[in-house]
Amino acid sequence: MVTEITPAADVLPPKPDIAEVRPEHGIIKESVGYRTFRVVNAVALILICVVTLYPFINLVAKAFSSEGYIAAGQVNLIPVGFNLETFKAVMGDELFWTNYGNTVLYTVVATIISMFLTTTYAYAISRPNLKGRTFFVGIAVFTMFFGGGLIPNYILVASWLGWRNSIWAVVVPGALSVFNLLVMKSFFENFPTELEEAAEIDGLSTYGVFFRIVLPLSKAVLATMTLFYAVAMWNSWFGAFLYLDDKDLFPVTVYLRNLIASATGAPEMAVAGEAAQVASNIQAVTMLLTVLPIVCLYPFIQRYFVSGVMLGSVKG
Numbered sequence: 001m002v003t004e005i006t007p008a009a010d011v012l013p014p015k016p017d018i019a020e021v022r023p024e025h026g027i028i029k030e031s032v033g034y035r036t037f038r039v040v041n042a043v044a045l046i047l048i049c050v051v052t053l054y055p056f057i058n059l060v061a062k063a064f065s066s067e068g069y070i071a072a073g074q075v076n077l078i079p080v081g082f083n084l085e086t087f088k089a090v091m092g093d094e095l096f097w098t099n100y101g102n103t104v105l106y107t108v109v110a111t112i113i114s115m116f117l118t119t120t121y122a123y124a125i126s127r128p129n130l131k132g133r134t135f136f137v138g139i140a141v142f143t144m145f146f147g148g149g150l151i152p153n154y155i156l157v158a159s160w161l162g163w164r165n166s167i168w169a170v171v172v173p174g175a176l177s178v179f180n181l182l183v184m185k186s187f188f189e190n191f192p193t194e195l196e197e198a199a200e201i202d203g204l205s206t207y208g209v210f211f212r213i214v215l216p217l218s219k220a221v222l223a224t225m226t227l228f229y230a231v232a233m234w235n236s237w238f239g240a241f242l243y244l245d246d247k248d249l250f251p252v253t254v255y256l257r258n259l260i261a262s263a264t265g266a267p268e269m270a271v272a273g274e275a276a277q278v279a280s281n282i283q284a285v286t287m288l289l290t291v292l293p294i295v296c297l298y299p300f301i302q303r304y305f306v307s308g309v310m311l312g313s314v315k316g
Contacts, residue, residue, distance in 0.1 A: 056291075062284035063087075070281055086285045095247060096255060103234060103251040110171035110233040111226060117176045118184055118225060123210055126188035137185075144178045158243060169243035170251070174236070180225050187221045188214070231294055256286035 030038075057077050062070055066081030074080050090096055125136050148156070153173065163169035191214060199209045215222065237253035244250060250258075260283055 059284050059288055062281050063288045065281060067281065086281050090259070090282075090285055090289065096252070098248055099250045099252045099255040102249060103253065106167065106170050106240075106251055107230055107233045109167065110175065111229045113171060114175045114177070114180075114229040114233075115222070115226060118181050118229075119215065119222070120210075121176070122181050122184035123188050123214065126185045126191075140178050140181055154242065164243055165246050165249060166243075167249075170236075170240050171233070173239060174232070177228070177232075180228055184221055184225060187218065191217075227298070230297070234294055235290070253290060256290060259286055 054077075058075075061075050061077055061079045063086070064079035064082055064084070065075045066083050069075050069080040121136075121140070124130060125133055125140075127133070130136070147153075157169050157173060158164040161168075163172070195213055195217070196209050199213045204212065235253065237251065237257055240249075240251050240254050241257070244254070
């Protein structure tokens with residue numbers, strides 16, 4: 001007796017014809033709400049850019065405009081009655097360049113001191129095995145809410161330390177920012193401990209780990225903190241105004257402050273015909289000359305800025 005074999009086609013489902021299968025290529029359509037969000041977001045960002053850039057462009061326009069048009073309120077985004085008399089008056093003064101050089105020196109020295117103190121202090125208090133860690137963190141945080149006051153600080157710096165008419169009176173008192181310290185501490189706490197342990201196994205000391213492993217891998221937060229300290233020192237004037245008497249030691253910010261204060265009088269560096277113009281747009285010129293170096297420096301550090309702040313402020 002011959003048994004009839006049932007064909008497999010009758011048991012298994014037929015395979016689909018690959019040639020007849022066609023993938024559907026479709027584009028996901030954006031919802032009305034998402035399109036609305038993109039439009040609103042773009043408009044908001046454009047308005048923020050305009051609001052941010054307008055004061056600076058207006059400042060530049062006033063710096064190159066004539067006194068009469070500024071007084072009449074006719075200067076907006078484009079210089080009117082182009083003139084360079086105020087620039088010539090300010091930049092022709094030898095004291096201006098002396099004070100400008102002082103500002104560069106103070107900024108470089110203060111930034112180096114601040115970065116050294118901040119990095120070493122932050123790395124130390126970021127180590128969980130540091131004895132007295134809570135105490136050292138508390139000392140730093142305490143200074144954010146309580147201070148000695150102006151008169152005690154003046155007596156300490158000018159009398160006890162003897163730093164009056166000295167560079168140290170300008171660069172040392174504000175050398176450590178607790179805000180920057182805490183941001184960098186948070187960054188070091190998130191640093192991979194495996195790298196440090198591997199370096200210690202290879203024979204590096206604590207200082208070797210810090211200077212040869214940790215700092216080279218912390219460029220983002222270091223660049224951000226450097227920018228913070230440099231900008232703060234470049235724009236500061238009160239400490240120098242308080243502790244310095246010699247005009248040759250003034251930073252450019254004090255020079256410009258004194259220039260603005262005396263602009264309504266008879267400026268010594270301007271002749272009688274230039275006095276009105278100097279008195280009118282002196283503020284715009286001095287502000288432009290002060291902010292220009294930082295504006296030129298910022299693009300080189302900007303790429304580290306966001307990542308440095310975020311790495312040091314988000315604990316994973």
